[in-house]
Amino acid sequence: MAEKKKGIREISPIDVYKLLPRTNCGECGVPNCMAFATRVVNGEAVVDGCPPILDDGHKDAYARLNDLLAPPVKVITFGTERTATIGGKYVLQRHEFTYQFPPPIAIDVSDDMDPASIQARVHEIASFSYGYIGRTLTLDAVAVRSVTGDAERFGSAVRLVMDSTDLPLILCSHDPEVMKAGLETAGSKRPLIYAATSENWRAMADLAVRYGCPVVAAAPGDLALLRSLVRTLQACGITDIVLDPGTFGDEGLAGTVYSFTAIRKAACRDGDPLFGLPILGTPIAVWTGQELGEDQNRWQEAYTASILMTRYADLLIMHSLEGWTVLPQLIWRFGLYTDPRKPVSVDPGLRVFGSPGSDAPVLITSNYALTFFTVESDIKSAKLDCYLIVVETGGLSVEAAVAGRYLNAEKIAEALRESGIEQKISHRYVILPGLAARLSGETEEASGWRIMVGPRDSSGIGKLIREHWPPKEDH
Structure with a gap:
C-alpha cells in the first residue's frame, strides 16, 4: 500500500506559517505572514508570492514549503514561448477545493496534409477566440500527428507548424525514428512526446531524456500495464510523465470514465506516486472508430470531451474545429475551473x-x-x-x-x-x-x-x- 500523502485540506495555516520568514513585511500584499499562510492554504496565493522566502538564506524553508504544498497530482509544463500547464490537482471534487490549471485543449494537424492546408489549420487554431463574460476563451496547443509514417515528412510538418504559431506542441507518433525527426526540429521548444508504450518505451525514454521533454505513457485499457510503464520510465530518470489510459468512445466510454476515475482516486485518496500524474484524454479517438457521418463524429467527440473534462482529464486532444463542438468545451472548462467560493464578478x-x-x-x-x-x-x-x-x-x-x-x-x-x-x-x-x-x-x-x-x-x-x-x- 502506498503511503498516504497529505492533502492540502489537511494542511493548517500554522504549518505554512512556521516555515515563512515571519517578518510581517507586507511585501506579499497582505498585512502579515499568518494572513499570507492562510491565503496559500486556501489556494489564493503561491509560496513564490513571498519575496523574502526566495532569498538564499531561506532555501531550506522554501524547499520544505514546496514539498509540504505539493499536490497529489504532479504539475507538468510543456512549451517555451507559450506554455501549457497540466495537473496540480488536490481533490476529487471541486467543492472540496478549487480546481487548479484548467485542462489545455489541443487540436490536431497531420503530416499527410499539404503545406497550405497545415498553415491554414494552424492559423484557425491559433486565432480561435470567444469573449465570454469578460474573459477571452482560446485553444491552447497543437498536436502534430504522424499519419504517413515518414520521418522526413513529419519533421517538415513540425517545422511548418512551428513557423506558423508559438502555441505549445504535442508530437504524436509511436515510431521512435519519426519522433526523433520531430524532436530534431522542435526539441528546443519542449514539446510533449506522445507516446511511450510497452513496445517502444526504451527508445522513447532515450529521446525524452536527450531532449528534456515530458512524455506520455500510453497503455489503452490496461491500468496494470500503465503502472508498470510509469515505473519503468521513472527508473530511466524521467519525472515528467503524462498518463494515457486510453479513450474509447461509444460503448467503451463507461470504461474510459472508470479508468480516469480510478487513476485520480488512487492519486488523491491513496497518494499513489505512480498514478499521481496528469491524465491525457483523446476525444479525437472517436474518429478512428466505426464509420459514422462527420456530424455524428463531431457530436460524439464533443460529449466525450465534456465528460472526460468533468472526470479528471488534465489535457485533451481533439480534431473538430467547428464552433458548436469546441465552444461548449471552453465554456464548460471556464465554469468547472472557476472558484466555487467566489461568484464571477466585475468591479462596481x-x-x-x-x-x-x-x-x-x-x-x-x-x-x-x-x-x-x-x-x-x-x-x-x-x-x-x-x-x-x-x-x-x-x-x-x-x-x-x-x-x-x-x-x-x-x-x-x-x-x-x-x-x-x-x-x-x-x-x-x-x-x-x-x-x-x-x-x-x-x-x-x-x-x-x-x-x-x-x-x-x-x-x-x-x-x-x-x-x-x-x-x-x-x-
Missing part, C-alpha cells in the same frame, strides 16, 4: 457608453459578471449613449441580490452618490432593472431620485429608451 462603479450628454439615461445593474456583460452587450447592440452604474452585490445576479437584500434601496442610493453621476447629468431619473421593480418606492425615498422601471430582460433596453426617454415629465 460607473460605466460610460457612447457619448452621453447631460440628458443621457442612467441605468442600474449588479456586478455579477454574466449580468453585466449581457447588459453591456445589449446596450452596445442598441447603440445607446448612456451611463450604467454597477452596484456591488457580492457577485450575485439582480434577482438573487434583491431576494437576499444584497441589492437594496440603500445600496443603490450609495452607488448613485459615489459614482459622481450627479455632476454629469441635468436630470434625476434612474432606470432600475425590471427584476428589481419592487425596490422602486424605497429607492426614491433613500436616494431622492425618480425611478423608471426597465425591462426584465436587458434586450428590451433599447426599445425602452427609444419609446420612453426622456421621461414625459421633462417635456
Whole structure:
C-alpha cells in the first residue's frame, strides 16, 4: 500500500506559517505572514508570492514549503514561448477545493496534409477566440500527428507548424525514428512526446531524456500495464510523465470514465506516486472508430470531451474545429475551473457608453459578471449613449441580490452618490432593472431620485429608451 500523502485540506495555516520568514513585511500584499499562510492554504496565493522566502538564506524553508504544498497530482509544463500547464490537482471534487490549471485543449494537424492546408489549420487554431463574460476563451496547443509514417515528412510538418504559431506542441507518433525527426526540429521548444508504450518505451525514454521533454505513457485499457510503464520510465530518470489510459468512445466510454476515475482516486485518496500524474484524454479517438457521418463524429467527440473534462482529464486532444463542438468545451472548462467560493464578478462603479450628454439615461445593474456583460452587450447592440452604474452585490445576479437584500434601496442610493453621476447629468431619473421593480418606492425615498422601471430582460433596453426617454415629465 502506498503511503498516504497529505492533502492540502489537511494542511493548517500554522504549518505554512512556521516555515515563512515571519517578518510581517507586507511585501506579499497582505498585512502579515499568518494572513499570507492562510491565503496559500486556501489556494489564493503561491509560496513564490513571498519575496523574502526566495532569498538564499531561506532555501531550506522554501524547499520544505514546496514539498509540504505539493499536490497529489504532479504539475507538468510543456512549451517555451507559450506554455501549457497540466495537473496540480488536490481533490476529487471541486467543492472540496478549487480546481487548479484548467485542462489545455489541443487540436490536431497531420503530416499527410499539404503545406497550405497545415498553415491554414494552424492559423484557425491559433486565432480561435470567444469573449465570454469578460474573459477571452482560446485553444491552447497543437498536436502534430504522424499519419504517413515518414520521418522526413513529419519533421517538415513540425517545422511548418512551428513557423506558423508559438502555441505549445504535442508530437504524436509511436515510431521512435519519426519522433526523433520531430524532436530534431522542435526539441528546443519542449514539446510533449506522445507516446511511450510497452513496445517502444526504451527508445522513447532515450529521446525524452536527450531532449528534456515530458512524455506520455500510453497503455489503452490496461491500468496494470500503465503502472508498470510509469515505473519503468521513472527508473530511466524521467519525472515528467503524462498518463494515457486510453479513450474509447461509444460503448467503451463507461470504461474510459472508470479508468480516469480510478487513476485520480488512487492519486488523491491513496497518494499513489505512480498514478499521481496528469491524465491525457483523446476525444479525437472517436474518429478512428466505426464509420459514422462527420456530424455524428463531431457530436460524439464533443460529449466525450465534456465528460472526460468533468472526470479528471488534465489535457485533451481533439480534431473538430467547428464552433458548436469546441465552444461548449471552453465554456464548460471556464465554469468547472472557476472558484466555487467566489461568484464571477466585475468591479462596481460607473460605466460610460457612447457619448452621453447631460440628458443621457442612467441605468442600474449588479456586478455579477454574466449580468453585466449581457447588459453591456445589449446596450452596445442598441447603440445607446448612456451611463450604467454597477452596484456591488457580492457577485450575485439582480434577482438573487434583491431576494437576499444584497441589492437594496440603500445600496443603490450609495452607488448613485459615489459614482459622481450627479455632476454629469441635468436630470434625476434612474432606470432600475425590471427584476428589481419592487425596490422602486424605497429607492426614491433613500436616494431622492425618480425611478423608471426597465425591462426584465436587458434586450428590451433599447426599445425602452427609444419609446420612453426622456421621461414625459421633462417635456
